[in-house]
Amino acid sequence: MQDILKTIEEWREAGEDIALATVVKTTGPAPRFEGSKMAITRSGKLVGSVSGGCVEGAVFEEAQKVLKSRKPKLLKYGISKETAWDVGLACGGGIEVYLTPLE
Structure with missing residues (x-):
């Protein structure tokens, strides 16, 4: 966390x-x-990690939209058959990521 803050x-x-x-x-x-x-x-x-690499690309893309709109967003990634391999979260679990612009 210290590296991210710095x-x-x-x-x-x-x-x-x-x-x-x-x-x-x-x-x-x-x-x-x-x-x-x-x-x-x-x-x-980018710095840090929310998934060990499996959904960082998708979060990065959404971050660009959030930075443009200036509106926070809640992202959900899980293992549905349709999306598991699209974002790479095939570990069997799910995560919710809150994405917000820093003011």
Whole structure:
């Protein structure tokens, strides 16, 4: 967490527009615990992890939308047959990620 905070501070000083993703709920076996965080910039940088790599790409794409709209969003990823392999969360569990622009 300290590395994330230090990086966010550096990005803010550089004038980056930043979104923060936080795991707010897990069900079953999940790749990260509640409270795990990832920060994403409009310019394409990221630090931290909300899933150990399996849904970071999808969260990154949603972060760009949140940064544009300035409206937070709750994302849900699970193992439905239709989406499990699309986002790569095939561990058998699910996660909910709250995504918000940093002010």
